[in-house]
Amino acid sequence: MIKQLTTDQLDALKELVNVGVGKSAGMLNEMIEFRIRLQVPNIKLLTMSELQTELGARLGEDQLASVQLAFSGSFAGTAQLVFPTESAATLVAVLTGEEPGSPDLDALKIGTLTEVGNIVINGVMGSISNMLTQPLHYEVPAYIEVPVYIEEDINNLVSNKKTQQNMDILLAQARFNVEELQVQGDIILFFGVGSFETLLTAIEDVG
Incomplete structure (x- = not known):
């Protein structure tokens, strides 16, 4: 059963x-010639099955x-950082200057x-680590593509199969506003058994 978070915990x-x-x-803006605005309007704590339902309802097949x-x-x-493939292609086209549908786009x-x-995830996790004074270590980032509408494939978003059923999942909707374009993705944090409780305790300690 999913735990209930207080308003203060969600706000934190x-x-x-x-x-x-x-x-x-800020880091992305230094890399390109136009301004990117990133916003997180909503954040939720979900189970694995709720994550599948949430992504399926918003993204379809x-x-x-x-x-x-x-x-x-x-x-741990x-x-x-997760995008529908169409949104991913749009973002890459804007960032690289390639035309949508260009054969070079797939290669890039x-x-x-x-x-x-890597920039977005490190920004988020670095913020959590620094503001809560909790040291973290990172592995090399990996790129994968999976269908959203098959539960087994949603499960494949998590590399640690042993703890999938007991994971706490934090879903943060992310909006990338690039010039006139709005690209929506999701930041998903999968916490192993006991780790989310440790996070909440650390938040309370600095509160």
Whole structure:
């Protein structure tokens, strides 16, 4: 059964994520010639089955492009930046200057999204680590694509199969506003057993 978070806990989590995406947007803006605004309007705590329902309802029968990065330390799990493939292609086209549908776009997609995902995920996790003074260690980011509408494939978003059923999943909707374009993705944090409780305790300690 999913635990219930208080309003203060949700507000604190949203603030941590927003600080992180703010730093990430600043780094992305240094890489390109136009301004990216990143916002996180909503954040939820979900079970694995609820995550599938949530993503399926919003994205439909579509592929997901995902950059994932495992973390360990005071708490452990996997952080991901996830896009529907159409949104991913749009973002890559804008960032690289390639026309949508260009054959060069596919070749650039994995590298570009991995770099964007690495910046955003490190911004978010770095914010959590620094603001809560909880050291974390990171693995090399990996790029994967899975269908959103098959539960087994949603499960494949998590590399640690042993703890899937007991994971706490934090879903933060992320909006990338690039010039006139709005690209929506999701920041998903999968916490291993006991890790989310450690996170909440750390939030309370600095509150």
